[in-house]
Amino acid sequence: MIIPPIIHIVLWKHSSARAVIEKDVYRWTEVVAPPRLNLSLTANFIWLITDRRLMEFRSLFYYRIASSKKFLAQILLPLAQFLLKPRDTLIIETPSVGSGLVIKHGANTIIQAEKIGENCMIFQDVTIGYKNPGGGLPVLGDHVHVSTGAKVLGPIRIGDYAIVAVNSVITKDMPDHSTGGGVPARVILQAGVTDI
Secondary structure, three states, rough: OOHHHHHHHHHHHHOOOOOHHHHHHHHHHHHHOHHHHHHHHHHHHHHHHOOOOHHHHHHHHHHHHHHHOOOOHHHHHHHHHOOOOOOOOOEEEEOEEOOEEEEOOOOEEEOOOOEEOOOOEEEEEEEEOOOOOOOOOEEOOOOOOOOOOOOEEEEOOOOOOOOOOOOOOOOOOOOOOOEEOOOEEEEOOOOOOOOO
């Protein structure tokens, strides 16, 4: 079907988030299918937006377009979402998401952070959000990796290049270049740090 990609290309090319979307396309291609890096950005965008196995990219793309104040985006976005569905169990409600966010197997994933840095990766069954109703939200630095089933809760900061281990519950700050794991979580890899 040729119509959906054309509508999506128009949304991308006329979006105020165009540069960020282009960085997203490059990063997703780099992570998911590195041999495709020799193809054009447009070819990889069409592949990402139409591949049913990569509905998470669609969700991220629609999130980027929804933040645009342009009239064209407001008119075409509902049509785009109707023609190519986003991942219905992936929620992105974050005011600021840096470029290069990759969401792998994003089923049952809720992303409600105050801010997410650049080149982060989030897996399935993850919850990032409030610890208590009305409480603060987490801030994720750059290059943060949140593994399957992890919970990152409350007004905390996850440092740059930090890794949140599988099924961990993080409720306290994690320093840069650390790995946190367990329930309750503690830093398991960083010299001189034992608990978070």
